[in-house]
Amino acid sequence: MAYLRRAATALILIMQLFTLSNAHNITKILAKDPDFSTFNHYLSATHLADEINRRQTITVLAVDNSAMNSILSKGYSLYTIRNILSLHVLVDYFGAKKLHQITDGSTSTASMFQSTGSATGTSGYVNITDIKGGKVAFGVQEDDSRLTAHYVKSIFEKAYNISVLHISQVLTSPEAEAPTASPSDLILTAILEKQGCKAFSDMLKSTGADKTFQDTVDGGLTVFCPSDSAVGKFAPKFKALSAANKTALVLYHGMPVYQSLQMLRSGNGAVNTLATEGNNKFDFTVQNDGEDVTLETDVVTAKIMGTLKDQEPLIIYKVDKVLLPREIYKAVKAAAPAPKSSKHKPKNAEADEDADGPSADAPGDDDGEVADDKNGAIHVMVSRSSVFVLAIVCLCFGVLLM
Ligand SMILES: *[C@@H]1O[C@H](CO)[C@@H](O)[C@H](O)[C@H]1NC(C)=O
Ligand SMILES: *[C@@H]1O[C@H](CO)[C@@H](O)[C@H](O)[C@H]1NC(C)=O
Ligand SMILES: *[C@@H]1O[C@H](CO)[C@@H](O)[C@H](O)[C@H]1NC(C)=O
Numbered sequence: 564m565a566y567l568r569r570a571a572t573a574l575i576l577i578m579q580l581f582t583l584s585n586a587h588n589i590t591k592i593l594a595k596d597p598d599f600s601t602f603n604h605y606l607s608a609t610h611l612a613d614e615i616n617r618r619q620t621i622t623v624l625a626v627d628n629s630a631m632n633s634i635l636s637k638g639y640s641l642y643t644i645r646n647i648l649s650l651h652v653l654v655d656y657f658g659a660k661k662l663h664q665i666t667d668g669s670t671s672t673a674s675m676f677q678s679t680g681s682a683t684g685t686s687g688y689v690n691i692t693d694i695k696g697g698k699v700a701f702g703v704q705e706d707d708s709r710l711t712a713h714y715v716k717s718i719f720e721k722a723y724n725i726s727v728l729h730i731s732q733v734l735t736s737p738e739a740e741a742p743t744a745s746p747s748d749l750i751l752t753a754i755l756e757k758q759g760c761k762a763f764s765d766m767l768k769s770t771g772a773d774k775t776f777q778d779t780v781d782g783g784l785t786v787f788c789p790s791d792s793a794v795g796k797f798a799p800k801f802k803a804l805s806a807a808n809k810t811a812l813v814l815y816h817g818m819p820v821y822q823s824l825q826m827l828r829s830g831n832g833a834v835n836t837l838a839t840e841g842n843n844k845f846d847f848t849v850q851n852d853g854e855d856v857t858l859e860t861d862v863v864t865a866k867i868m869g870t871l872k873d874q875e876p877l878i879i880y881k882v883d884k885v886l887l888p889r890e891i892y893k894a895v896k897a898a899a900p901a902p903k904s905s906k907h908k909p910k911n912a913e914a915d916e917d918a919d920g921p922s923a924d925a926p927g928d929d930d931g932e933v934a935d936d937k938n939g940a941i942h943v944m945v946s947r948s949s950v951f952v953l954a955i956v957c958l959c960f961g962v963l964l965m
């Protein structure tokens with residue numbers, strides 16, 4: 564009986580895994596046809612692929628390698644290419660069928676360029692118009708839209724979640740191509756200092772990690788800045804670290820991808836950091852706790868206190884503690900079990916949560932065993948026997964699917 568119940572639990576777990584996992588993977592979809600390899604490459608390089616995979620209703624207007632040359636030959640920065648390509652991601656579903664059945668023969672639909680706020684007015688809208696002979700034309704919405712591209716074929720469709728359509732030309736506009744204040748003009752340490760993160764900024768500079776952070780901005784960067792008081796309290800311990808550990812600890816406060824609060828909220832899983840390298844995982848778990856978002860390193864649990872700066876591709880959060888990676892502190896972690904901390908404390912207890920040492924916040928229920936079981940997608944706590952059952956159920960699933 565017990566086993567049956569476990570199997571049922573495992574089955575539910577698997578089903579959750581299915582629904583939680585990304586429903587589609589644009590990189591994989593486009594990889595099937597080498598004609599789209601350049602477009603595909605730039606979707607990944609600009610991190611638009613992550614955005615596409617995250618959305619549940621989306622249309623991607625793909626162009627082939629020769630069409631991509633028209634913008635690549637202009638030597639644009641990656642950031643400008645991101646703006647242009649984000650015009651090719653429509654936040655609505657257009658399968659080939661819907662394309663040919665547009666009410667009144669013409670529609671105007673928002674692209675990701677519009678929805679990410681980079682566009683002004685309607686310059687992030689795409690005009691889709693049925694023209695003579697069953698052709699469908701595309702253009703960027705303007706007073707007098709020039710419909711510069713046309714529909715070629717459908718590459719992939721999964722109604723009504725993702726549709727990938729081949730169009731003849733790159734869609735672009737002066738606004739998308741405009742030299743924007745390139746994010747590399749965003750000087751991270753200067754921003755941090757202005758936003759009340761002087762102490763953390765000093766840590767970045769003293770270790771030289773500021774360069775790594777800065778180099779990452781273009782492709783997307785999320786920074787977790789511990790409050791000045793948290794850094795102050797941690798200072799003696801920081802001083803005691805080796806140079807390499809210091810750098811790793813500082814790098815641990817950045818993620819090489821732009822993650823809005825909403826994205827963090829919907830994520831709930833292990834995330835890599837700038838310190839992640841090969842076997843040195845240096846990851847932590849993002850966890851929702853009601854309205855709060857916490858970062859659990861297994862050594863400390865820090866809470867996001869607010870957003871200091873959100874200018875895609877850069878976002879900076881303030882956190883209440885220095886993040887201590889288990890790769891550096893697990894060994895010296897106090898073994899004394901502490902009552903389940905942080906979660907159910909009244910809000911005004913925050914002051915003492917500012918404490919940041921491992922001993923001050925040793926989560927007694929979060930031991931090595933659990934840490935090793937983390938599967939990278941969700942924080943599942945399963946005993947060894949249910950892992951076994953899970954494996955068997957997986958096998959059965961596999962057989963069924965065959
Ligand atoms: C999507 O597919 C590509 C290529 O198959 C793979 O490298 C990548 O890890 C996948 N991404 C996700 C989020 O599964
Ligand atoms: C799309 O562009 C065409 C050509 O400029 C125009 O006639 C049509 O009204 C536009 N459609 C919409 C919905 O604005
Ligand atoms: C497809 O989209 C619908 C909403 O449009 C959503 O409810 C559903 O979960 C999506 N399916 C997958 C597999 O993501």
Ligand SMILES: *[C@@H]1O[C@H](CO)[C@@H](O)[C@H](O)[C@H]1NC(C)=O
Pocket residue numbers: 803804805807808890891892894895
């Ligand atoms: C720092 O790094 C060394 C070697 O890389 C490691 O052995 C040590 O445990 C680390 N942690 C601390 C707290 O110094």
